[in-house]
Amino acid sequence: MLSTQDNELLTRVGPGTPMGELLRRYWTPALLVSEAPTPDSDPVRVRLLGENLVAFRDTTGRLGLVGENCPHRGASLFFGRNEECGLRCPYHGWKFDADGACVDMPSEPPTSVFKDKVRIKAYPTHESGGIVWTYMGPADKQPPFRDFGTEKLAPDQVAATKLHTTCNWVQAMEGNLDTSHISWLHQWNGVDDIPDDGSDKPGYPTNAMSWKFWKHDRAPRLEIEDTWYGFKYVGIRDTPNGYTHVRMSAFCYPYNTVIASVPFNTQHGLFVPADDENTWRYSFATRDQGSIAEVGGENLFSVSPFEFGPAEVGRNGIIPRRYTAANDYGIDRAEQRTSTYSGVREFISQDFMVTESMGPIYDRTQERLGTSDKAIIRMRRLLLAAAKRVAAGGDAPAVDGDLDYRSIRSAEKILEDGEDWRHLGTDDDPMVQLYERGAAATPVAGS
Numbered sequence: 149m150l151s152t153q154d155n156e157l158l159t160r161v162g163p164g165t166p167m168g169e170l171l172r173r174y175w176t177p178a179l180l181v182s183e184a185p186t187p188d189s190d191p192v193r194v195r196l197l198g199e200n201l202v203a204f205r206d207t208t209g210r211l212g213l214v215g216e217n218c219p220h221r222g223a224s225l226f227f228g229r230n231e232e233c234g235l236r237c238p239y240h241g242w243k244f245d246a247d248g249a250c251v252d253m254p255s256e257p258p259t260s261v262f263k264d265k266v267r268i269k270a271y272p273t274h275e276s277g278g279i280v281w282t283y284m285g286p287a288d289k290q291p292p293f294r295d296f297g298t299e300k301l302a303p304d305q306v307a308a309t310k311l312h313t314t315c316n317w318v319q320a321m322e323g324n325l326d327t328s329h330i331s332w333l334h335q336w337n338g339v340d341d342i343p344d345d346g347s348d349k350p351g352y353p354t355n356a357m358s359w360k361f362w363k364h365d366r367a368p369r370l371e372i373e374d375t376w377y378g379f380k381y382v383g384i385r386d387t388p389n390g391y392t393h394v395r396m397s398a399f400c401y402p403y404n405t406v407i408a409s410v411p412f413n414t415q416h417g418l419f420v421p422a423d424d425e426n427t428w429r430y431s432f433a434t435r436d437q438g439s440i441a442e443v444g445g446e447n448l449f450s451v452s453p454f455e456f457g458p459a460e461v462g463r464n465g466i467i468p469r470r471y472t473a474a475n476d477y478g479i480d481r482a483e484q485r486t487s488t489y490s491g492v493r494e495f496i497s498q499d500f501m502v503t504e505s506m507g508p509i510y511d512r513t514q515e516r517l518g519t520s521d522k523a524i525i526r527m528r529r530l531l532l533a534a535a536k537r538v539a540a541g542g543d544a545p546a547v548d549g550d551l552d553y554r555s556i557r558s559a560e561k562i563l564e565d566g567e568d569w570r571h572l573g574t575d576d577d578p579m580v581q582l583y584e585r586g587a588a589a590t591p592v593a594g595s
Contacts (some may be wrong), residue, residue: 162198173287173544212246215269278308292549297434327383425508
């Protein structure tokens with residue numbers, strides 16, 4: 149459990165809060181590029197770290213991110229006119245450029261120099277991997293952009309989405325990092341009927357067999373290794389044939405997760421606070437996965453009875469939600485009794501059901517943690533320590549420009565005798581080397 153004080157420190161992200169100041173030391177997703185796709189397109193509301201902002205793409209294509217309220221009389225610039233390299237307030241015509249400078253004040257006399265003294269809050273932006281990133285911290289602490297692999301992606305390789313959840317960002321991220329819950333929340337009775345396809349042996353199992361392992365051993369043992377970017381950890385399970393199966397996931401400061409996948413994974417999921425009680429779950433590709441995804445064979449989801457969200461993501465990359473607390477996440481009590489463990493048919497809504505039902509900000513003084521919560525405990529301790537360090541005048545971790553952010557990977561495998569899970573997903577992993585050098589042939593599952 150946490151003390152009331154630490155729970156408040158961990159979850160509150162508004163301006164001036166210790167955790168909010170830590171998060172502001174990183175380049176943070178503000179919106180998808182597709183939400184402001186073309187010059188002079190419609191302005192976009194952005195709620196980020198408890199601040200109300202407006203994004204607009206000016207006539208030259210530059211993306212501005214400014215405070216929502218006009219400094220004149222406070223009207224929302226969301227309703228402004230995006231024209232001729234600036235956003236013009238509809239109330240009195242004051243116009244601001246992407247840097248926040250007032251470039252026109254037509255309601256004042258032509259001889260007035262008042263506009264030269266007026267600015268609006270503006271944050272720098274950087275577009276990469278289909279996301280508009282922003283830096284909201286002190287100018288003298290602005291770090292280089294952390295390239296997780298998105299900077300060199302071709303347009304047809306960009307795949308970024310976001311999804312809204314109505315709970316605190318740490319609460320949402322804890323659910324994603326938890327490797328134990330997949331043996332319970334995401335289970336269904338038919339798992340026992342999945343036939344042994346021969347991949348229950350040292351090497352890479354198929355996705356279907358992986359799901360079977362989750363059900364077979366429902367109390368994984370956790371091991372953690374601290375890293376320069378945060379930590380990586382495994383859930384260790386015994387397979388039906390008596391081998392050691394590991395799912396290794398990674399946490400990168402301050403809200404990045406890279407979740408285990410066969411054979412390895414580089415796709416990041418980010419839990420970005422809109423405010424204390426609302427979170428945007430971003431997902432983006434870091435490189436062209438190509439044939440590497442085929443190692444796991446048949447898609448893990450195709451063998452289950454679950455729904456996996458709408459067939460098509462919204463045209464702007466925002467994933468709509470069909471199931472919420474208002475309709476009890478679509479729970480079917482008959483299915484819960486006879487077919488699926490949760491009774492909720494949509495996979496992602498199973499996660500929302502548990503994390504949102506805790507309330508907007510869970511009171512962690514009430515919780516009782518066990519050995520399966522080691523990764524959650526570690527993540528909290530690292531974030532709390534980092535926030536306190538920044539508050540005391542220190543630097544945020546994992547922001548230096550010379551660090552290899554592309555090397556952050558997760559992995560999943562049945563270990564060979566004597567094989568160390570810490571080797572998986574590293575630059576020395578043969579599977580990583582095979583992919584990185586662009587091998588044409590893809591290893592078969594179980595190899």
